[in-house]
Amino acid sequence: MCTQMENGWLENLNPAQKEAALHQNGPLLIVAGAGAGKTRVITHRILNLMKNGVLPEKILAITFTNKAAGEMKRRILSMMGDNSSFNLPVYQTQKPFMSTFHSLCVHILRHSGSAIGIPKSFTIFDHADSKSALREAIELRGLNPKQYDPGMFLHKISRKKADGITAEKLAETASDYSDELTVSIWQKYDDILRRDKALDFDDLLVKAVKLLQKNEEARNLYQNAWTHIHIDEYQDTNAIQYKLVRILSGVYGNVCAVGDVDQCIYGFRGASVKNLLNFEKDFKESKVVFLEENYRSTASILEAANQIISKNVIRVPKILRPTIASKEPLAIYAAYDEEDEAQFISGKCRTLIKAGIRPEEIAVLFRANYQSRVLESHFLQNEIPYQLLGTKFFERKEVKDLLSFIRTALNPDSRPDFKRAANAVPRGIGKTTVLKIFAGREGDLTGAAKIKVAEFRKILADIKKLSEKNKCSEVVKFALNASGLQNALKNDGVEGQERLENTHELVSLAAKYDTLDAPAGIDQFLTDAALTSDQDDLDRKNNGVKLMTIHAAKGLEFDYVFICGLEEGLFPHEKMGRDELSKEESEEERRLMYVAITRARKKVFLSYAGVRTVFGLREARLPSQFLTDIDESLLETETGGEGIKTIYL
Numbered sequence: 001m002c003t004q005m006e007n008g009w010l011e012n013l014n015p016a017q018k019e020a021a022l023h024q025n026g027p028l029l030i031v032a033g034a035g036a037g038k039t040r041v042i043t044h045r046i047l048n049l050m051k052n053g054v055l056p057e058k059i060l061a062i063t064f065t066n067k068a069a070g071e072m073k074r075r076i077l078s079m080m081g082d083n084s085s086f087n088l089p090v091y092q093t094q095k096p097f098m099s100t101f102h103s104l105c106v107h108i109l110r111h112s113g114s115a116i117g118i119p120k121s122f123t124i125f126d127h128a129d130s131k132s133a134l135r136e137a138i139e140l141r142g143l144n145p146k147q148y149d150p151g152m153f154l155h156k157i158s159r160k161k162a163d164g165i166t167a168e169k170l171a172e173t174a175s176d177y178s179d180e181l182t183v184s185i186w187q188k189y190d191d192i193l194r195r196d197k198a199l200d201f202d203d204l205l206v207k208a209v210k211l212l213q214k215n216e217e218a219r220n221l222y223q224n225a226w227t228h229i230h231i232d233e234y235q236d237t238n239a240i241q242y243k244l245v246r247i248l249s250g251v252y253g254n255v256c257a258v259g260d261v262d263q264c265i266y267g268f269r270g271a272s273v274k275n276l277l278n279f280e281k282d283f284k285e286s287k288v289v290f291l292e293e294n295y296r297s298t299a300s301i302l303e304a305a306n307q308i309i310s311k312n313v314i315r316v317p318k319i320l321r322p323t324i325a326s327k328e329p330l331a332i333y334a335a336y337d338e339e340d341e342a343q344f345i346s347g348k349c350r351t352l353i354k355a356g357i358r359p360e361e362i363a364v365l366f367r368a369n370y371q372s373r374v375l376e377s378h379f380l381q382n383e384i385p386y387q388l389l390g391t392k393f394f395e396r397k398e399v400k401d402l403l404s405f406i407r408t409a410l411n412p413d414s415r416p417d418f419k420r421a422a423n424a425v426p427r428g429i430g431k432t433t434v435l436k437i438f439a440g441r442e443g444d445l446t447g448a449a450k451i452k453v454a455e456f457r458k459i460l461a462d463i464k465k466l467s468e469k470n471k472c473s474e475v476v477k478f479a480l481n482a483s484g485l486q487n488a489l490k491n492d493g494v495e496g497q498e499r500l501e502n503t504h505e506l507v508s509l510a511a512k513y514d515t516l517d518a519p520a521g522i523d524q525f526l527t528d529a530a531l532t533s534d535q536d537d538l539d540r541k542n543n544g545v546k547l548m549t550i551h552a553a554k555g556l557e558f559d560y561v562f563i564c565g566l567e568e569g570l571f572p573h574e575k576m577g578r579d580e581l582s583k584e585e586s587e588e589e590r591r592l593m594y595v596a597i598t599r600a601r602k603k604v605f606l607s608y609a610g611v612r613t614v615f616g617l618r619e620a621r622l623p624s625q626f627l628t629d630i631d632e633s634l635l636e637t638e639t640g641g642e643g644i645k646t647i648y649l
Helices: 013-024 038-051 067-083 101-114 129-138 150-162 167-173 177-195 201-214 217-227 239-248 301-311 338-354 369-381 398-412 415-426 431-438 447-467 472-482 486-489 492-513 520-530 532-540 583-597 625-629
Strands: 026-034 057-064 097-100 228-231 255-259 287-293 293-300 321-324 330-335 364-365 384-386 543-550 557-562 600-609 610-613 616-621 636-639
Touching: 013 038, 013 287, 013 486, 038 057, 038 067, 038 255, 038 543, 057 067, 057 101, 067 287, 067 610, 101 201, 101 217, 129 167, 129 177, 129 228, 129 415, 150 177, 150 201, 167 177, 177 492, 201 217, 201 239, 217 239, 228 239, 287 330, 293 301, 301 321, 301 600, 330 338, 330 543, 330 610, 338 364, 338 369, 338 557, 364 369, 369 384, 398 415, 398 447, 398 472, 398 486, 398 492, 398 520, 415 431, 415 447, 415 472, 431 447, 431 636, 447 472, 447 625, 472 486, 472 492, 472 520, 486 492, 532 600, 532 610, 557 583
Parallel strands: 026 255, 026 287, 057 097, 057 228, 228 255, 293 321, 330 600, 330 636, 364 543, 364 557, 384 543, 557 600
Antiparallel strands: 610 616
């Protein structure tokens, strides 16, 4: 065992962080406030386990975003390289398994899913693929997708899956026509997924849990694969993720959960604060450590955040304590309307940038996506560089086209990929031809059509053959050329050149997987491409002010943060067709405000409009109740564009 004298590497931790990092066996709950250094604690705890003889490959760490998982990997590998006091063999090259929930489930299903009928080469449907499949399911049900919104059914089915409810269970408890209709569409949707050898995002979790519940061999394998399990952002786990954690920890019980009820903002995805609140009951003899020292924000920012969140009842009481003494007040601007608000924000950003602040250290946060339109307009007018988070790199047409060639080469049953690849470049394979192929009537095609299809299948066969032996980047580069995409984009003017550069970026990204043997490299590349989130695009273009929803900002931090649209009905948000929020919903809105404020290191700007155009109608608005939660001594008013002092009511 390591002695305290040998733990000099822990000197940069405060007493509470050190207590958590040195804990080894048994359940551990780390209640970590915003900016309290939870990633530092998790990485130091993992390092401590390895120093005390736990093999790296026996350690599992689960996060919610690829960005968080990547940061954890970077830190762990850096710390492993800086420390030579491990009780490991000199030949040891294994590392802790660090991934998102979805990536972990893909790993489990790729290796063991055949036990429940899941092929190793299954395709992962993204949101657009799932909506398309549901549109087909609705049509098969004899209904019109224009009247029965596929997106609405996708949301409802996704929530049921997150809660661990299957179509069969819903059929047993269906109490109205809406549930019965959902069941019938859901069943056809599942048929389409099976036909295409595909899983949607939710199925990755559902099927992994089903495998571990039903198959003893797989359950024993993965329960013994990891002796120590870490779960970041435990407050954001839903019912199916909770089941996964309980199963995986069933043998050793060494679960370290890190979370904060005050930052649970994903109730609409099924996240349940009860998972964290019930941790001590679920995992007997748990140790609980509170991290309350904040290393991110100024004293005034934390005081405002504490004042807002203290009104919530469903929480684990704690008070964030600042390590940065600055008491610079939060700024508040009362705009006439959304145009005035956007002009103020863009103008203030321009001033900050002229003063030497890097644009990427500024974020503008909003509650609803539609708020970005007017902000973008003013940023363009004022020539301020910006990045709107939400336009994913992997959702761009040319990127999806290229990926579809590779995916359908590896899984010919994936109809969406086959259809997209066949039509990515004009090659004489029209809609009628594709429908005949899907209907099993390829023999009815004309001679010319048969030749075109044969040529297309030859391209796919060549890609598949190459993927079995060559490096990942070589496969992507070959697919770009063999598919005809490269020539087509080259000859498509300026826009085509920009899109071609995106495909070249995809090749560069694929090169990061060249260290993996074939075909593992291309498999992992396709998996990661399918499971990207909005935050994964942050590093692709880092020279502008970040515009994003508050939900998308979770886990990020910036020097200067603008929170706009602080009006009753907008933030806190009113649910469509509802007179008021439930107790649970109102507390989540307050948690969302807490998350927004604590993204800032140095300064927060709050703004609201007296008049806002919503669905084409001009409406008078009242300032958000969150503004009155903050003591006036922490606020200072900002002047308007004409130099007139605004009045805070």
